[in-house]
Amino acid sequence: MQRDHYILSFILFLPFLALAQFGHGTVFDNYGGIYNVVQNPANSVESKYRYHINGMSYHFFNPTEIGETDFQDIIQNPNGFNALDFQEVDEKSLSLKNNSMVDQDILLPSVLWGFSPRHAAAFLWRSRSYTDYQGYNGGLWARLTNPDYNGSIPINTSNFNNTTHQWDEFGINYAFAAIRGNYHFLKIGGTIKYLAGRRGTEVRGSLSTDENGNITGVEQLTYLNTATASLPSNATAETDAFYTHAIGFDYNGQGIGGDIGLVYEWRPRETNRVGARNSSATVNTYKLRLSAAVLDIGGIEYGKEEKDIRKMLFKFEGNSIEPDNTEELFQTLDGANTHTPQDERIQQGSVTFALPMSLNINADYLVLNDNKYYVNLNYVQALTSKDDEFTNTRFGMATLAPRYETSDFSASIPLAYVMETGSIHVGLAVRYKYITAGCVSLPNMPLNHIYFGISLPVLEKVF
Numbered sequence: 001m002q003r004d005h006y007i008l009s010f011i012l013f014l015p016f017l018a019l020a021q022f023g024h025g026t027v028f029d030n031y032g033g034i035y036n037v038v039q040n041p042a043n044s045v046e047s048k049y050r051y052h053i054n055g056m057s058y059h060f061f062n063p064t065e066i067g068e069t070d071f072q073d074i075i076q077n078p079n080g081f082n083a084l085d086f087q088e089v090d091e092k093s094l095s096l097k098n099n100s101m102v103d104q105d106i107l108l109p110s111v112l113w114g115f116s117p118r119h120a121a122a123f124l125w126r127s128r129s130y131t132d133y134q135g136y137n138g139g140l141w142a143r144l145t146n147p148d149y150n151g152s153i154p155i156n157t158s159n160f161n162n163t164t165h166q167w168d169e170f171g172i173n174y175a176f177a178a179i180r181g182n183y184h185f186l187k188i189g190g191t192i193k194y195l196a197g198r199r200g201t202e203v204r205g206s207l208s209t210d211e212n213g214n215i216t217g218v219e220q221l222t223y224l225n226t227a228t229a230s231l232p233s234n235a236t237a238e239t240d241a242f243y244t245h246a247i248g249f250d251y252n253g254q255g256i257g258g259d260i261g262l263v264y265e266w267r268p269r270e271t272n273r274v275g276a277r278n279s280s281a282t283v284n285t286y287k288l289r290l291s292a293a294v295l296d297i298g299g300i301e302y303g304k305e306e307k308d309i310r311k312m313l314f315k316f317e318g319n320s321i322e323p324d325n326t327e328e329l330f331q332t333l334d335g336a337n338t339h340t341p342q343d344e345r346i347q348q349g350s351v352t353f354a355l356p357m358s359l360n361i362n363a364d365y366l367v368l369n370d371n372k373y374y375v376n377l378n379y380v381q382a383l384t385s386k387d388d389e390f391t392n393t394r395f396g397m398a399t400l401a402p403r404y405e406t407s408d409f410s411a412s413i414p415l416a417y418v419m420e421t422g423s424i425h426v427g428l429a430v431r432y433k434y435i436t437a438g439c440v441s442l443p444n445m446p447l448n449h450i451y452f453g454i455s456l457p458v459l460e461k462v463f
Helices: 002-019 036-037 138-145 326-335
Strands: 049-061 098-113 119-136 157-180 184-209 215-225 251-264 286-304 309-321 351-354 358-366 373-382 397-405 409-412 415-418 422-426 427-431 435-439 447-459
Touching: 036 049, 036 098, 036 119, 036 447, 119 326, 157 251, 184 286, 184 351
Parallel strands: none
Antiparallel strands: 049 098, 049 447, 098 119, 119 157, 157 184, 184 215, 184 251, 215 309, 251 286, 286 351, 286 358, 358 373, 373 397, 397 409, 397 415, 409 427, 415 422, 427 435, 435 447
16 A cells, blocks of 8 residues: 555656756755765765765755746856846846846765664765846846846846856765754764866856946946856857856866864654664654854865956946947947057966855654654855855745654755745655655756755665
8 A cells, every 4th residue: 555655656756857957955855965065064974874875866946036047058157147038037026136047956876884883985976057147236236138128117227146166076975973862863964075177157247237228337347257268248159048158167166165064963762762673774863953054164266377367347438338238248349449558457376265154953742652654944145245256145044844754765855045035935845765856946947946856765774
């Protein structure tokens, strides 16, 4: 009967698995294995698995107030507007300060190894891309991407703040059980990473415009691209999808980074027991679990010589410029000789892009003492500032997720609130043996929220 229940559930959720996803902050399952190590490095020890081998998983999350971002059209040489689509933009979502974020993460072949009751290790290989747009004027966005836009959003002076970064991580994880008492359990872990940078781009500054959106002035508008010194253009840039470069080794920057975390579990007598006929790998013994982690510590340095990295500074005053769309924005500025003379340009021999460091806090509560029904609360807080140059800033996010869980199957319904966009997302997360999938926002699936993973779990028989 139980077997039929799993088969029926798998068939019902198959459409979601085909497209599916859950994003950052929704990997709460006790049987998440290697995926949980990404969220908190202390989760590798006593993870329920002797081994957990990831084949391939893909995560995409795009909370946004402005337009949509097609994850299959991420530009290699972004210009601050890459892959954004405003064809069906809702003007109600536009404001003087709009925010948008794109987080892509491919977990390539990785493995978790629980080699003793108190110790565990893991190897993680990730290919990542992160873009955040902070405080853009929605009217300017719409005007630059659609010449026929005639909305009511005042433009005047509009700020630019976009940082795009693509890199790979090769991480070695270790975690241990510091306290393993009858009622209290504490584990601590860390992951050290070699960071291999692919490219980083930043556009920062402000434009002054008239009531028609024509550019009348440029103040301290800077552009930097570690991959090329040429000015960006969506019309001429290569438009290969991000995931086609996930297994390549075209690196031009490097650095060291890491994650640190800890997990505390309260295990009262009512839940802290394992029957003689049960494997300890299939039974959770805590009533309450609290965890905290600092993720994405570190940065990547690009360029060693003065000619390798050039930060361009644009200034402009005079007749208005009428760019038809984003493909021509920087080309037009350059053609109007708006940048400072060659001998006055800002030049740097190297530049360091910081990772989107964040604090993740999580609480997991067993509702009934049958080890199946849980409620989870997760909070993500950025530890970098949007005012810092060459730095991605993660959006704040709070997620509440009730969950049903067994060793072979789990399902949860995450309810997430994103601070910067003020948006609420209702999703679905599912795990069935070798497949993990979900969706942060069902109405926008699959364009804005995608996760899918295939792995080989080998349960631990005795802790």
